[in-house]
Amino acid sequence: MSKKIVIIGGGIGGLSAGIYALKAGYEAEIYEKNHIAGGECMGWNRKDCHIDNCIHWLTGTDSSTSLWQVWNTLGAIDKNTEYAKTNKFYTSRLDGKEATLWKDLDRTEKELIALSPEDEAEIRKLIQHVRYAESCTIPVDKPMDMMKLGDYIKMGKSMADMPKVMKEYGKIDLNELGARFHSPLLRKLMTDYLPADYTAYSFLVSYATITSGNGEIPLGGSLAMTNRIIERFKKMGGKLFTNTPVKNIIVENGTAKGIELESGEKVTADEVISAVDMSFLYGKLLDSSYTPKDWAAAYNNSKSYPVISGFQVAYVTDDTFSGKDTIFFECAPINIGKRSFERVYVKNYGYDKSFAPEGKTVIQTNIMQTDEDYLYWKSLSGDEYKAKKQELAAEVTARVLKEFPELEGKLTMLDCWTPLTYERYCHAYHGGYMAFTTTPTTKKLKCNGTVKGLKNLYIAGQWIMSPGGLPVAAASGKFAVQRILKKEKRDIYI
Numbered sequence: 105m106s107k108k109i110v111i112i113g114g115g116i117g118g119l120s121a122g123i124y125a126l127k128a129g130y131e132a133e134i135y136e137k138n139h140i141a142g143g144e145c146m147g148w149n150r151k152d153c154h155i156d157n158c159i160h161w162l163t164g165t166d167s168s169t170s171l172w173q174v175w176n177t178l179g180a181i182d183k184n185t186e187y188a189k190t191n192k193f194y195t196s197r198l199d200g201k202e203a204t205l206w207k208d209l210d211r212t213e214k215e216l217i218a219l220s221p222e223d224e225a226e227i228r229k230l231i232q233h234v235r236y237a238e239s240c241t242i243p244v245d246k247p248m249d250m251m252k253l254g255d256y257i258k259m260g261k262s263m264a265d266m267p268k269v270m271k272e273y274g275k276i277d278l279n280e281l282g283a284r285f286h287s288p289l290l291r292k293l294m295t296d297y298l299p300a301d302y303t304a305y306s307f308l309v310s311y312a313t314i315t316s317g318n319g320e321i322p323l324g325g326s327l328a329m330t331n332r333i334i335e336r337f338k339k340m341g342g343k344l345f346t347n348t349p350v351k352n353i354i355v356e357n358g359t360a361k362g363i364e365l366e367s368g369e370k371v372t373a374d375e376v377i378s379a380v381d382m383s384f385l386y387g388k389l390l391d392s393s394y395t396p397k398d399w400a401a402a403y404n405n406s407k408s409y410p411v412i413s414g415f416q417v418a419y420v421t422d423d424t425f426s427g428k429d430t431i432f433f434e435c436a437p438i439n440i441g442k443r444s445f446e447r448v449y450v451k452n453y454g455y456d457k458s459f460a461p462e463g464k465t466v467i468q469t470n471i472m473q474t475d476e477d478y479l480y481w482k483s484l485s486g487d488e489y490k491a492k493k494q495e496l497a498a499e500v501t502a503r504v505l506k507e508f509p510e511l512e513g514k515l516t517m518l519d520c521w522t523p524l525t526y527e528r529y530c531h532a533y534h535g536g537y538m539a540f541t542t543t544p545t546t547k548k549l550k551c552n553g554t555v556k557g558l559k560n561l562y563i564a565g566q567w568i569m570s571p572g573g574l575p576v577a578a579a580s581g582k583f584a585v586q587r588i589l590k591k592e593k594r595d596i597y598i
């Protein structure tokens with residue numbers, strides 16, 4: 105009889121583990137606390153509209169990459185997948201001027217130089233390094249700790265230009281990158297999209313994913329993609345238990361033997377894969393004594409190990425809002441706790457006609473939130489929280505209408521949500537929707553996908569590798585199964 109693998113959490117990491125486990129010939133069962141699987145790769149409906157809340161870009165849409173193979177194995181995309189026809193990354197506005205990062209790098213270079221001739225040298229350098237960063241790939245063939253010298257040489261060759269990017273932009277954060285430019289608008293362009301303490305190279309790699317055509321948005325959005333993956337898992341014979349929260353992992357004599365559900369029911373397993381947020385694994389599913397020292401220290405030091413989340417508002421508008429994609433703009437301060445925000449973005453989802461009835465468009469705003477904001481939200485009582493959400497949403501609406509007066513009388517709010525929503529829905533640490541932010545000064549935390557002192561327990565999910573995100577989650581499930589195969593001395597290439 106084949107081994108039974110029990111997977112905790114049905115996000116992309118857990119679903120990937122399930123599909124690869126089945127592919128390797130194991131039985132796979134996924135236990136998910138929510139009524140549907142998908143975790144943070146999610147979307148929901150309000151007032152005949154669909155709020156798509158994950159994929160801004162899906163790294164791995166270039167079919168020549170190994171990551172595409174992983175997505176294809178998961179049933180997420182195939183050669184016939186249609187992608188949104190977008191031609192830019194985003195636009196920043198300041199003092200009546202706009203700067204755009206186009207998919208077409210030549211166009212970006214030309215326009216930015218025209219906007220700020222005195223920054224020409226810095227702009228040319230940046231664009232050149234974005235071209236270099238197009239070679240950056242996430243290693244997905246096997247976990248890094250299983251790689252041999254030959255694998256590293258192969259990876260080094262395929263990413264030959266990345267060291268140049270790291271040399272120039274690996275040790276500075278986005279604030280420092282912005283400060284290299286004279287133009288206040290270009291400074292904003294550098295710091296608008298990602299948190300300002302992110303390493304500058306992360307921003308170049310993100311933009312390069314778009315310019316290289318390896319970061320498209322599959323039509324139908326996040327939920328549709330998640331559903332395709334769930335369907336693949338079930339078709340292969342996997343069992344998915346939704347509305348089934350797991351209480352803890354059963355450990356006997358240093359070995360994971362199965363799981364206990366919140367209902368009290370016990371499920372035995374030959375191997376257990378945890379695909380929930382790492383803080384939930386260590387704080388709740390397992391005794392906290394299993395937490396590695398460096399991870400415990402990171403959880404106590406959010407200054408060095410920050411996460412990002414968002415205060416988000418979704419609207420439907422009667423206007424097509426055409427020509428406007430993702431636009432960051434300056435506004436009168438919005439206060440959340442002790443912090444004040446003066447830049448907001450509006451993202452136009454008009455690229456996907458399935459998200460709104462004809463003639464209407466869904467737009468979303470996001471004010472990026474940090475650990476400090478999370479703690480503020482957490483300090484509120486239930487009633488205060490509800491009131492603050494509505495109050496802030498009204499403030500955001502007023503700022504949007506001031507910036508886009510053409511939307512006056514045409515904007516209906518669909519929903520708004522905060523870092524606490526991610527905590528409630530996914531048990532996400534501090535409401536973060538990526539792993540720890542990659543800053544130039546912090547030591548990267550390592551995770552070799554196992555828990556010290558415990559046999560038969562493996563870790564999947566985006567937390568295994570910074571900065572997380574969908575590609576890491578997808579690869580993590582494959583890696584967890586490869587670790588089991590290696591233990592059994594079987595071929596790990598599945």
Ligand SMILES: Cc1cc2nc3c(=O)[nH]c(=O)nc-3n(C[C@H](O)[C@H](O)[C@H](O)COP(=O)(O)OP(=O)(O)OC[C@H]3O[C@@H](n4cnc5c(N)ncnc54)[C@H](O)[C@@H]3O)c2cc1C
Nearest residue numbers: 113115116117137143144160161349350537565566573574
């Ligand atoms: C607004 C937003 C935009 C994003 N944009 C992008 C993007 O453009 N590109 C990109 O690559 N990534 C993006 N991401 C990040 C991406 O969504 C995540 O990296 C990814 O979905 C994480 O997958 P995961 O499986 O590791 O974790 P999760 O999705 O958190 O999955 C964990 C699962 O475990 C379940 N669970 C938790 N506790 C239990 C329990 N006790 N019992 C049973 N089940 C449990 C949860 O309900 C959840 O389903 C975005 C995320 C958000 C929110």
